[in-house]
Amino acid sequence: MPAEDAELEEVREKKRFFIDLKWYDERNRSFKVMAQARFCRQCQDKIGTETQERVPTFNPQTGRVVYEMRAVPYGSSPLSVIRNCCSKTRGYITLDTPLLEAIFRVFLANGNQPADVDGIREQMSEWIPLSGRPHNYDPEVIEKALQGDNYYGLREFKIE
Numbered sequence: 001m002p003a004e005d006a007e008l009e010e011v012r013e014k015k016r017f018f019i020d021l022k023w024y025d026e027r028n029r030s031f032k033v034m035a036q037a038r039f040c041r042q043c044q045d046k047i048g049t050e051t052q053e054r055v056p057t058f059n060p061q062t063g064r065v066v067y068e069m070r071a072v073p074y075g076s077s078p079l080s081v082i083r084n085c086c087s088k089t090r091g092y093i094t095l096d097t098p099l100l101e102a103i104f105r106v107f108l109a110n111g112n113q114p115a116d117v118d119g120i121r122e123q124m125s126e127w128i129p130l131s132g133r134p135h136n137y138d139p140e141v142i143e144k145a146l147q148g149d150n151y152y153g154l155r156e157f158k159i160e
Contacts, residue, residue, distance in 0.1 A: 014116070015116060015117070015143070015156055016114040016115055016116050016119075016156070016157040017107075017114065017115060017116075017117075017120070017146050017154055017155065017156055017157055018107060018112055018113070018114040018115070018154070018155065018157045019031070019104065019107045019108075019112050019152065019153050019154060019155075020153045020154070020155040021112075021153070023153035023155060024153055029153075031078075031153070032075075032076075032078055034152075035078035035079065035082065035108055036075050036078050038078075038082060038086065038104075038105060038108055039075065039078070039081060039082065039086050040085060040086040040089045040092070042085070042089075043074075043075065043081050043085055043086055046074040046075065047073075047074055047075040048073050048074060048075065049073070049074045050071050050072070050073065050074070051071070051072060051073075051074045052069050052070070052071060052072075053069070053070060053072045053076075053077065054067045054068070054069060055067065055068060055069075055070045055072075078108070079108060079111050079112055080111070082105075082108045082109055083108075083109055083110070083111050086109075087105070087108070087109035092105060092109070092127060093105050093106070093124065093127035093128060094127070094128065095128055097128075099137065099141070099142070099145050100145050100149055100151065100152055100154070101152075102124055102127075102128075103120055103124075103142065103145065103146065103152075103154060104152040104154065106120055106123045106124055107154070109123070110123060114157035117139045117142050117143050117146075118139065120142055121137055121139065121142060124137065
């Protein structure tokens with residue numbers, strides 16, 4: 001591998017991406033609505049119904065975070081719904097899923113944990129075998145798609 005290619009590969013490996021929730025706020029868009037639209041049929045039917053959820057709260061007496069059960073509308077935490085249910089359903093990501101949509105769904109399924117291009121490819125392989133993908137989703141294609149996104153709020157993760 002030529003030195004320039006090795007340097008490019010090293011830079012790409014260091015770049016991580018995520019769904020930037022501030023991006024939605026800055027554009028007066030709702031991330032919650034966008035994510036809920038990716039719910040499986042079963043979960044979409046439950047949106048708004050009351051459910052019990054563990055919620056972290058700070059206990060000032062002990063100085064610790066404790067968890068308590070609260071009644072909340074179903075789907076108010078779309079990342080956990082997708083991670084625990086929808087991403088496990090057949091057809092969550094298919095060969096017909098457009099590339100950026102598939103990448104967005106990967107981030108939804110992993111709780112929006114920052115990931116590099118290789119990590120995204122690896123996670124996509126849970127739904128679509130590498131051999132079945134058009135053009136094998138080359139890392140350069142994924143990175144270019146991520147950098148050109150203006151619909152899903154996919155951005156490079158930078159520690160400030």
